[in-house]
Amino acid sequence: QVQLRESGPGLLKPSGILSLTCDVSGGFISSSNWWGWVRQPPGKALEWIGEIYHDGSTHYNPSLKSRVAMSVDKSKNQFSLKMNSVTAADTAIYYCARGFRGYCSHPRCNVALPLDYWGQGALVTVSS
C-alpha cells in the first residue's frame, strides 16, 4: 500500500520560502510514476502546482512557474517543493500525490496521469 506524507513548516512570513517534503513509502519513487503537488486554500478549490519524474523532468503550473521548484531525492524516496516570495494568497493545504502510470492507455503516457494516492495534506499559513 503506497503512502505519502507531507512535512514542513506550517507558518511562514510573507516574502519567505515555502519548503515541503513528501515521503513515499510502499513504493519506489524511481518507478515509472509522476509525483505531484496540489494545494487548496481554506474553503476553496484544488489548484495544481506541478509534478516531477524521478529523472528530474518537471511540469509546472504556468501561473506559479516563476516561483516554484521541485526536486527528487531517490536515496530518501522523497520529493520536495520549494516556492519563493510567498504571500497570504499562498496559505493553503498542500497535498502531495502520485500520478499513476498504471492508469494510462496513452502509447507513451506523456500526459497528466491520474492522481491515485494522496498525502493527508499539510497546512501552510503565510502571516506576519
Added chain:
Amino acid sequence: QSALTQPPSASGSPGQSVTFSCTGTSSDIGGYSYVSWYQQHPGKAPKLMIYEVSKRPSGVPDRFSGSKSGNTASLTVSGLQAEDEADYYCSSYAGSNNWRVFGGGTKLTVL
C-alpha cells in the same frame, strides 16, 4: 478562477441519480480523453473516482460513471447514498504547456 467550470452545488435524495458537469475548452477536455474526477470529504484528501473520462479505479462502486461530449465532461452518481455527500472535482490534461487543470468543484448534498 479555475480553468474548468463546475456548478457550485448539486443535490439529490437517497436512491436518486445526480449528474455533475465540467466544462472546459478544446485545449483541455475537448482535445483529449484524459479527464479525471475526484471526491473529497471534509477534512480529507481527494480520492480518485474516475480516470480517462469513464474508467473506474478498483474499489470505486459502479454507481459512479463518467462521460464526455465535446468540451464538457460529466460525472453521474446513481443510487445516491448518504456517504456520497462530498465535493467533486474534475481535472483534465491540458496539453504540453498547461499540463493539468482542475475545476472549481461541485458540492453534492444528499437530502
